[in-house]
Amino acid sequence: MLLVTGITGHSGKYFLQELIKNKYEGPIRCIVRESSDTSLIDNSGLNVEKIVGDLNSQEFINKAMVGVNTVMHIYNIHHSPMIIKAAINNNVKRAILVHTTGIYSNFKNASEEYKNIEKEVLDLTKVPNCPTKITILRPTMIYGDLCDRNMSKFIKMIDKLRIMPIISKGNSLLQPVNARDLGKAFYTVLMLPKETQGKAYNLSGNSPIKMIDVFKLISKELNKKTIFISVPLGLGVFMARVLKIISIGKIDYVEKVQRMGEDRNYSHEEATKDFGYKPMTFEEGISIEVRQYLKARGIK
Known part of the structure; x- marks a missing residue:
């Protein structure tokens, strides 16, 4: 049995x-919310069981984990420790956890929280005879369609503004990944x-x-x-603090502005080596998303 969280979310739907x-061909159990659009699941033709529940409840997660041998946890890094505790208690063999490259940030306060979460997960699975083996996946900034929280906002801003401010000439590096x-x-x-067990990518x-x-490009x-008008990082941070x-x-927006002056490019060499990961170019991906945006506005 494969248990999946976040399957109706942005990247989760592409996994589906x-x-x-x-x-x-295997049986799949999906945790969904009452409000989730499950039409793609319902029409998938797969052997899927849907269960509605709250991932903030350890009791619910424990029940959801019964009979499971693999977990694909896409939904939220903050639930990873609870997922792993339930997996260990139910002798689940494998857990794939989708986390974030935000763990590497020099500015984001939450990066410390991300580090603490991963440490807790690793500590839980390092105990003798632990039945659960983990793999951690860390996406960069996710984009791909109008459901994303990143490029879709930039597209709307650039569509509406003729003059757009940009931090420090926009020289910071990004490496957005398509969902x-x-x-x-x-x-x-x-x-x-076997190839990915015990690794982080x-x-x-x-x-x-x-x-x-x-x-x-947008x-x-x-x-x-x-x-595009360049705004010094210090001024941008000051304005964000005033707004706060x-x-x-x-x-x-203080940390978001701070991160705009930070390089956020990370190598995926290990993923390419171990399982042939080969993402599309940003030019290709953003073209798809802008076309969706224009179509939604009735523009051909």
Whole structure:
């Protein structure tokens, strides 16, 4: 039995498409919310059992884990320790955990939390005779369609603004990964337990790209003429802090602005070596997403 969390989410739906495409034959148990759109699951033709529940409940997770031999945890890094505790208690053989390259950030306060979560997971599985072997997957900034929380916002901004501010000339490096490539990677790792057991992989995009070039590509795909104005990092952070104070903490972009001055490119060499990971170029991926955006607006 394969247990999957987050299968109706952004990258989860592409993992489901890979299961369908490859005609996965084993039984699958999916944890979903009451509000989840499960139409793709319902029409998948796969041997799927849906269960509705709260991943914040250790009791629920323990029950969901009964009879499971592999877990694909896509939903949220913060639930990983609870997932692993339940897996160990139920003698689950394998857990694939989708985490984040945010663990490497020099600015993001949550990076410490990510590090602590991974340490807890590793400590749980290092005990003698632990039945559960883990693989950790760390995607970079995820994009791919209008459901993403990253490029879709940039696309809307560039579509609406003729003049757009950009931090420190946009020279920081990104390596966004398309959710379609993640879906393929999740499936490949699932099917290669021996090759990937006990390892952690960065899942980044094809190659690093400067933030300014990201914006220029989006502007080109939208057929817009956008003027980019460089804003010093210090000024950007100051303005974000002022906004946070004015909004009484409701609008907090301080860390997001700080990270715009930070390189976020990470090698996926190990993933390529171990399971043939080969992501699409950003040019190809952003073209797909902009076309979706224009179609949604009724523009051909």
